[in-house]
Amino acid sequence: MTTDIVDLRAFYLSPLGHATRRLLRQKLLQLWPDLRGMNLLALGFATPVLRPWLGQTDGVFALMPAAQGVVYWPKEGPNRTALADPLDLPLPDNSIDRVLLLHAMESAEDSSALLREVWRVLKSGGRMIAVVPNRRGIWALRIFSVLFIVTLCAEFVANDRPLLTSYDGQLYIPVLVDYPETTFGGEFGTNANYRDAFVADKIIAKGWMIWPPIRYSYDTINYNLQEPAPSPPSWENLLGTDDQGRDVLARAIYGFRISVLFGLLLTIFSSIIGVTAGATQGFFGGRVDLVFQRFLEIWSSIPSLFVLIIISSVLVPGFWTLLGVLLLFHWVYLVGVVRAEFLRGRNFEYITAARALGLSNIKIMFKHLLPNAMVATLTFLPFKLSGSITALTALDFLGLGLPPGSPSLGELLAQGKANLQAPWLGLAAFASIAGLLSLLIFVGEGVRDALDPRKTFK
Numbered sequence: 361m362t363t364d365i366v367d368l369r370a371f372y373l374s375p376l377g378h379a380t381r382r383l384l385r386q387k388l389l390q391l392w393p394d395l396r397g398m399n400l401l402a403l404g405f406a407t408p409v410l411r412p413w414l415g416q417t418d419g420v421f422a423l424m425p426a427a428q429g430v431v432y433w434p435k436e437g438p439n440r441t442a443l444a445d446p447l448d449l450p451l452p453d454n455s456i457d458r459v460l461l462l463h464a465m466e467s468a469e470d471s472s473a474l475l476r477e478v479w480r481v482l483k484s485g486g487r488m489i490a491v492v493p494n495r496r497g498i499w500a501l502r503i504f505s506v507l508f509i510v511t512l513c514a515e516f517v518a519n520d521r522p523l524l525t526s527y528d529g530q531l532y533i534p535v536l537v538d539y540p541e542t543t544f545g546g547e548f549g550t551n552a553n554y555r556d557a558f559v560a561d562k563i564i565a566k567g568w569m570i571w572p573p574i575r576y577s578y579d580t581i582n583y584n585l586q587e588p589a590p591s592p593p594s595w596e597n598l599l600g601t602d603d604q605g606r607d608v609l610a611r612a613i614y615g616f617r618i619s620v621l622f623g624l625l626l627t628i629f630s631s632i633i634g635v636t637a638g639a640t641q642g643f644f645g646g647r648v649d650l651v652f653q654r655f656l657e658i659w660s661s662i663p664s665l666f667v668l669i670i671i672s673s674v675l676v677p678g679f680w681t682l683l684g685v686l687l688l689f690h691w692v693y694l695v696g697v698v699r700a701e702f703l704r705g706r707n708f709e710y711i712t713a714a715r716a717l718g719l720s721n722i723k724i725m726f727k728h729l730l731p732n733a734m735v736a737t738l739t740f741l742p743f744k745l746s747g748s749i750t751a752l753t754a755l756d757f758l759g760l761g762l763p764p765g766s767p768s769l770g771e772l773l774a775q776g777k778a779n780l781q782a783p784w785l786g787l788a789a790f791a792s793i794a795g796l797l798s799l800l801i802f803v804g805e806g807v808r809d810a811l812d813p814r815k816t817f818k
Contacts, residue, residue, distance in 0.1 A: 404464030497806015642702025742804030
């Protein structure tokens with residue numbers, strides 16, 4: 361294992377680092393509420409979270425990697441801190457009651473040697489907590505972020521227009537600006553079709569064109585297929601074409617973007633409404649909570665699919681129409697979680713103190729209670745995002761989603777079902793949907809593990 365954490369001081373001194381430090385302290389105190397008469401060994405980047413035990417233990421020994429340094433370390437008490445090699449601990453055998461490994465496993469050159477050294481100094485019956493990142497979740501977030509950024513720039517990746525064109529000594533940007541055919545010596549005033557041989561020859565005769573990696577947009581029909589549509593994969597169409605001769609890879613890229621944007625908007629808006637409703641219920645309780653609960657029971661029993669079918673018969677289904685209809689029902693899923701956290705936290709001492717200081721209910725709810733209640737909420741968000749994407753995919757598959765012709769993973773999946781003789785359609789749709797949902801699930805697992813105090817080695 362190689363060292364991949366170099367310097368965490370800037371992170372722990374940032375606002376996010378302060379919040380992380382406070383959260384870690386709370387979780388560690390739940391596991392180790394009382395360390396009186398014990399020796400505590402902290403390895404890695406542990407000094408930011410050691411304050412609760414400094415005056416309690418017989419001794420706190422913090423051994424830090426030199427590259428990471430020390431963020432906070434008070435001088436008082438029987439404590440000792442040093443920049444040392446964790447593979448050669450300057451401690452006798454069986455001398456430590458509790459060991460805390462905070463970012464020590466992933467920063468060690470040899471994690472096995474580190475654990476052997478920890479076992480050497482740990483007393484029989486001692487306890488160890490190892491705080492480590494969920495690498496699968498981290499890599500899933502990185503891959504998802506890269507794919508999302510690429511699809512946000514889908515026009516520069518898959519398009520039937522050149523990225524840059526030079527004609528008669530002048531530069532043009534067809535990917536961003538519509539140019540008439542007459543600009544390049546054509547005969548018509550309509551938008552230039554750069555895939556047309558006549559227009560392409562005119563441009564090449566007096567200039568050049570730089571094309572994106574995929575020379576097809578989501579609605580571009582390939583009229584030069586060697587086989588009837590849907591045609592199999594080729595060098596021209598890497599994932600083949602659908603039943604209308606459109607490039608499958610281009611439609612998957614644009615469909616990925618629409619699915620993620622739809623899921624993000626639905627998750628954000630529904631979370632805002634759900635968190636606000638749950639916070640109101642949990643904070644005020646009593647009659648307010650009772651009325652809200654009865655309303656939620658009635659509202660949750662309304663079949664959203666039937667409502668969508670009724671609305672689709674009146675309005676043309678579109679992106680914003682679907683978003684609005686699903687938003688009417690998706691916000692209820694977070695209400696119960698936030699309500700429970702607010703009911704639990706409204707009687708804490710710091711809330712009583714805030715009331716005594718004369719703070720308004722709004723400030724108490726959203727400045728003091730909400731940050732402590734967001735742990736459970738944040739755990740749900742990646743899974744809620746994947747559920748929102750699945751809802752759009754299912755509606756598109758049933759024909760109740762986006763308008764016909766729109767790039768959609770659900771529509772691509774429906775084409776795979778309707779054209780069993782073209783397995784590349786179903787495989788491309790399955791790979792896109794399965795890959796997207798798997799990445800989001802891994803991210804959700806990483807968030808859950810980061811906030812779950814039970815994810816420790818004892």
